[in-house]
Amino acid sequence: MRLVVLGGGESGVGTAILGKKKGYDVFVSDFGKIKENYKEVLTINKIPWEDEKHTEALILNADVVMKSPGIPDKAPIVKQLMEKQIPVISEIEFAMPFTDAKIIGITGSNGKTTTTLLTYHLLKQGGLNVGLAGNIGKSFAWQVADNNHEYYVLELSSFQLDGIVSFKPHIAVITNISPDHLDRYNYDYNLYIASKFRITENQTAADYLIVDNEDSAIQNWLQNNKTQATVYPFSLQEEIEKGCYLKEDTIYTNINNEEFTMPIKELALDGKHNVKNAMAATAVAQLLKIRKQTIRESLSNFQGAEHRLEKVLKIQNVQYINDSKATNVNATFFALDSMNTPTVWIVGGVDKGNDYDELMALVREKVKGIICLGVDNQKLFNTFNGVVDVMIETTSMTEAVKIAQRMAEKGDTVLLSPACASFDLFENYEDRGKQFKQAVHNL
Structure with missing residues (x-):
């Protein structure tokens, strides 16, 4: 099986390492420059690579291609692959079959980094063997190759979700949806919304989807489309029987018939949007049976994301x-x-x-x-x-x-x-x- 990796950045090199370990014939091609540290890693692992060009003869003979999220579908080499009907997938799609870990996938136009870091913090403090990947830190594929985590919290962009076929998180979170990256979606907001909701397309009745109850794009989609997953909404404005809500400056949750309360003045992060991020992370932690006391302590001692307020x-x-x-x-x-x-x-x-x-x-x-x-x-x-x-x-x-x-x-x-x-x-x-x-x- 020949695996061609387009893009020699974090996700590309991680995929190449996992592919090599699993017996693929791997080739990495980057139209830009590959950073020196990544070139070294590829060379040490005896993985052939090229940069500042795409040699068609070495790419169009692939059985499967992993495309880095930064490369648009309209790139000439991607169009040629599509014409030849060679599968072009994302890193998360490639890596998922090689791990038995439970996946928590978090997407959204904003708040996903904070929610991902906060969720990871809650699960780690709760004693779970958990990895953090996606748009943050070391690539998911690389960690699947090197580690044996039982859980992964993945921050997922719409570009990563565009390249999935069977990828399925056990718990999916959509923090919110607002127009972003529309240049990659033909300036059609509905295409971007559909891309975000791919996070739930392979979920079953045994899985969960956590969403913002006040987000009009999310609510519209849920009214007009079906998900198999159990949906838990979170809200700042109305009381929710099953899910999370805010009342008199206190967070209330009822997840899997477990109730939890916490005054928002005890949260480490300021701002209304961070109350929502905390609710989403709490819902995940409760679904994974983290102790309430641990959730409370973790929400109050969390250090926020760099470059985010x-x-x-x-x-x-x-x-x-x-x-x-x-x-x-x-x-x-x-x-x-x-x-x-x-x-x-x-x-x-x-x-x-x-x-x-x-x-x-x-x-x-x-x-x-x-x-x-x-x-x-x-x-x-x-x-x-x-x-x-x-x-x-x-x-x-x-x-x-x-x-x-x-x-x-x-x-x-x-x-x-x-x-x-x-x-x-x-x-x-x-x-x-x-x-x-x-x-x-x-x-």
């Missing part, structure tokens, strides 16, 4: 917050919504078809100044010019942070929450967040 420093009574992971409008909406002080907002980057009008009410209420950090800021100016007192453009993080320091007064917050991708000025959102933190530390 991460408190960096307080300087002259101004709080600097790194929310570089907010790469879409919806994520920035959550960030602005959780601000309780006048805010200097650093925003901008590569626009994914954003509609900034959704932020208008929050900007009027909370934002005193906007610093645009991007190559093209015209759309931001068109939307917010005249709405806030000051709007300034810059193309350097150091300068953006210095301007923010001048704008901010005692008691204010400086928030980096770009609502955009980072590729115009930075390597990725992590690089952008690290540069922000460095610039703050240099003040």
Whole structure:
């Protein structure tokens, strides 16, 4: 069996290692450059590879192809594979048959990283032998090759779910759905929604689906489509008989006839969206029989995700917050919504078809100044010019942070929450967040 891996990043190299271990004839091809550390791993494992090209003769003879999530279906080599009817699958689809572990799959437009990390923290504190993979950390396939975890918590993007055939999580979570990555879905929101719901398409009556009860896209889908799984909703607005809800600042859950309560003031994370993330993680923990006391302790001592509403420093009574992971409008909406002080907002980057009008009410209420950090800021100016007192453009993080320091007064917050991708000025959102933190530390 010949396995061709397209993309020599974390998921590609992990798949290559697992494939080699399982007796496949493996070849890795990357149209860009493969990082030196990954080249070394491939060479040590005697796995042939190429970069900065795709040699058709070495790819179109595959029995199966694993495509990294960053490569779109419209890439020429992928189109050729499809025409030849060679199966093109994602890493999670390739790796799943090689493990007996129970899978907890978490997807959503926002909140999935925090929910994934929080769920992993709850299960690990509860004593389970659990791995963390997907969009976070070491690749799922790599861990299946090297470890023997009994459970995996996977953060799953729509791109990973697009490449599945039989992949099935025992517990699936959809945190929310809002327009994102529409450039990959022909600008059709329904295609993106359908992609998220692939997480439940192979689930059976023995499996579970945990969803946001207030999300209109999720509720619409559930009204018009069937899932075999038992559905547990979570809600901030109404009492739910079977699921999770908020009442008088206390979380109440009833999962598998087990009840649990926790006041939200004891949660480690602030913000309404984090109450929902905590509910989703709690539901998973209860389904896996983690002790209530452990769940309570874990929810109160959890350290949040880096680059997601991460408190960096307080300087002259101004709080600097790194929310570089907010790469879409919806994520920035959550960030602005959780601000309780006048805010200097650093925003901008590569626009994914954003509609900034959704932020208008929050900007009027909370934002005193906007610093645009991007190559093209015209759309931001068109939307917010005249709405806030000051709007300034810059193309350097150091300068953006210095301007923010001048704008901010005692008691204010400086928030980096770009609502955009980072590729115009930075390597990725992590690089952008690290540069922000460095610039703050240099003040």
